[in-house]
Amino acid sequence: MSRPDLPGSQCPEAEPGSALRRPDLARPVLLDVQEVTRLYGPGKGCEAVDFRLHVGEVLGIVGESGSGKSTLLRVLAGLEAPDAGRVVYHRPGDSLETDLYAIGEARRRALLRLEWGLVHQNPRDGLRMGVSAGANVGERLMALGQRHYGRLRAAGQDWMTQVELDPARIDDAPRTFSGGMQQRLQIARTLVTRPRLVFMDEPTGGLDVSVQARLLDMLRTLVRQLGLSMVLVTHDLAVARLLAHRLLVMRRGRVVEAGLTDQILDDPQHAYTQLLVSSVLTP
Numbered sequence: 001m002s003r004p005d006l007p008g009s010q011c012p013e014a015e016p017g018s019a020l021r022r023p024d025l026a027r028p029v030l031l032d033v034q035e036v037t038r039l040y041g042p043g044k045g046c047e048a049v050d051f052r053l054h055v056g057e058v059l060g061i062v063g064e065s066g067s068g069k070s071t072l073l074r075v076l077a078g079l080e081a082p083d084a085g086r087v088v089y090h091r092p093g094d095s096l097e098t099d100l101y102a103i104g105e106a107r108r109r110a111l112l113r114l115e116w117g118l119v120h121q122n123p124r125d126g127l128r129m130g131v132s133a134g135a136n137v138g139e140r141l142m143a144l145g146q147r148h149y150g151r152l153r154a155a156g157q158d159w160m161t162q163v164e165l166d167p168a169r170i171d172d173a174p175r176t177f178s179g180g181m182q183q184r185l186q187i188a189r190t191l192v193t194r195p196r197l198v199f200m201d202e203p204t205g206g207l208d209v210s211v212q213a214r215l216l217d218m219l220r221t222l223v224r225q226l227g228l229s230m231v232l233v234t235h236d237l238a239v240a241r242l243l244a245h246r247l248l249v250m251r252r253g254r255v256v257e258a259g260l261t262d263q264i265l266d267d268p269q270h271a272y273t274q275l276l277v278s279s280v281l282t283p
């Protein structure tokens with residue numbers, strides 16, 4: 001894979017991820033990931049990962065279990081420093097670039113709280129289970145300085161509606177919600193601040209198939225409506241197909257193939273990707 005552009009970035013007219021608008025790769029770079037390595041042992045973690053994410057683009061990171069997807073996501077999201085390489089954030093409309101691991105921990109955390117959003121596979125990791133659904137949504141707005149109770153509550157109800165939760169349950173604690181409902185609430189809590197960049201780690205993992213399908217449908221709508229810029233980790237190629245414009249395929253910590261989602265899934269070039277795709281097709 002060559003820098004600065006991934007395969008696929010030369011052809012913005014191609015239609016990735018069914019039913020999603022096309023990625024506009026003429027848009028500015030949001031995240032510049034340069035030769036990032038974080039290894040726990042040979043082939044364990046991620047190694048020399050290098051790509052650019054553009055504004056309004058959804059990048060899927062796929063690969064089998066243990067291929068290093070979550071490790072890479074943690075490094076990109078500012079949660080775990082790489083052994084080598086840089087993650088550079090370009091705030092839209094701002095000529096300043098932020099080298100994620102050259103700034104202090106406090107600034108990194110502030111970035112995640114104020115400008116980015118992270119959706120964990122397990123909603124319990126992203127929600128505060130002891131406070132109400134409304135407070136979970138309002139809390140992130142309060143971190144941005146909003147104090148008006150009525151407006152916070154209205155935002156809570158509005159976002160609960162957007163993620164297809166009953167707004168009448170705004171005062172209920174998330175622990176009284178089902179797993180799928182908790183995941184919806186976590187997504188509402190993350191998106192309420194309209195983050196410039198969202199990271200999602202297996203957002204539909206651990207849910208029943210029918211619950212997954214509804215959640216995926218909702219996510220696809222939100223991605224389209226909000227024009228989200230997102231890095232999405234999933235081992236599920238159907239999720240990747242539906243949400244991602246482009247894909248990175250990881251194997252043993254390395255990116256073995258990268259390009260437009262439909263091209264990769266319909267005409268995989270690397271033997272490993274061919275195996276991944278065929279193992280989904282073959283019962």
Ligand SMILES: Nc1ncnc2c1ncn2[C@@H]1O[C@H](COP(=O)(O)OP(=O)(O)OP(=O)(O)O)[C@@H](O)[C@H]1O
Pocket residue numbers: 040043044045063064065066067068069070071072235
């Ligand atoms: N904190 C850690 N300490 C030691 N080894 C780790 C650590 N985190 C991950 N690993 C190892 O690194 C490799 C990649 O793990 P990672 O969780 O990034 O893969 P993954 O593709 O996200 O897998 P899954 O889909 O199962 O979550 C695995 O072999 C894992 O055991």
